[in-house]
Amino acid sequence: EILAAIETSLSDGPLKGVRAVVTSGPTHEAIDPVRYIANHSSGKQGHAIAAALARLGAEVTLVSGPVHIPDPAGVRVVRVDSAVEMLNGVRAALPADVVVCAAAVADWTVANRATEKRKKKVGAPPPVIELAPNPDILMTVSKAEGGLRPRLVVGFAAETEALLDNARDKLARKGCDWIVANDVSEGSGTFGGDANLVHVIDADGIDSWPRMGKDAVAARLAERIANVLRGL
């Protein structure tokens, strides 16, 4: 299937003329000039999805948080740090036919961010990091108005417990079309690893895929997206 996709992209792919936006990687939320809150997302899955959509002929913008992997071929890459910057990057890339939110966006940013490095003070209690909600990129895109709502919005749910219940809840709450739920609990090897075990949840039910490489997950997801956008 992957080889077929590569061959297709050399001519006219099934996603020719389709505009896609993919988010990938973690976001970093600054605590002060040297410290930040991060997460273990490597960007491998999001980058692979961007590459897979491009191979099927889509015009892809990848909005990526800080990662240490190469840019995928044939994709426009927009680099961001924080969740707010990522939302701005996605907004700037709209309108799009499909948006895949694969980034592990920080739920919260730091409310009491310091402009100078916080210092340890002898005898003083440690500082407390106060958090504030970040914008919800998936929900913002799913509920976009003025003709900016993409035909298909795909979210990811990284869960460590009650995977499917949480993913169904997220699908309803966010207003997106699909949730790709994956288990990132300790020992799953998902974060930073090369394989993924996912369930694709939509209004019709659950599509559970076997554990496979992130590239294979990306290729299968890109095909599923192509089928829906072509009305198959």
Next chain:
Amino acid sequence: EILAAIETSLSDGPLKGVRAVVTSGPTHEAIDPVRYIANHSSGKQGHAIAAALARLGAEVTLVSGPVHIPDPAGVRVVRVDSAVEMLNGVRAALPADVVVCAAAVADWTVANRATEKRKKKVGAPPPVIELAPNPDILMTVSKAEGGLRPRLVVGFAAETEALLDNARDKLARKGCDWIVANDVSEGSGTFGGDANLVHVIDADGIDSWPRMGKDAVAARLAERIANVLRGL
């Protein structure tokens, strides 16, 4: 000088028989299974110092936090995540003749670390991250007893303000022999960059070096270490 150092290492270097421990990189302090507090240290300076000491003939253990740069040649690398793990790695590498603490160790760890991913709850306030002091690796090594106090302990001070005053204060408080103070304020380009502007502070005064590459800083520091350990 660098070429001379490389040539020396091919025969017997001035640090032959010397045991050195170098810490490098950031530490990561877990908030929950997917989130953590990090800092912008790339590990470039610490890794370069480990390489430079090895080139002068030292037997080097590099205790490194999570970095995305290659292991230096000729060095034993111990990989750690948190400050506590880094301290344990350093302790296990003692006794040593010289310890260079170049890592950007988190001052605080997360006191209310969660074993499951913290979830956004609709209507609930964001969580607060409570911090607790991390062990002070530089001070622990500088004040080690039972014959474990290295002959030379070198600390780093990454500062964004009042660089020299803070560094002098750190030298006195920690009980180390030298502080290498470098400016990591925004715009200095130190964190993640390839150059560094440092001042070496010891009991005798301040040695201010011109801005140079991190490899050159490492070579000069290794030479300074070799001179002291040989009683020059």
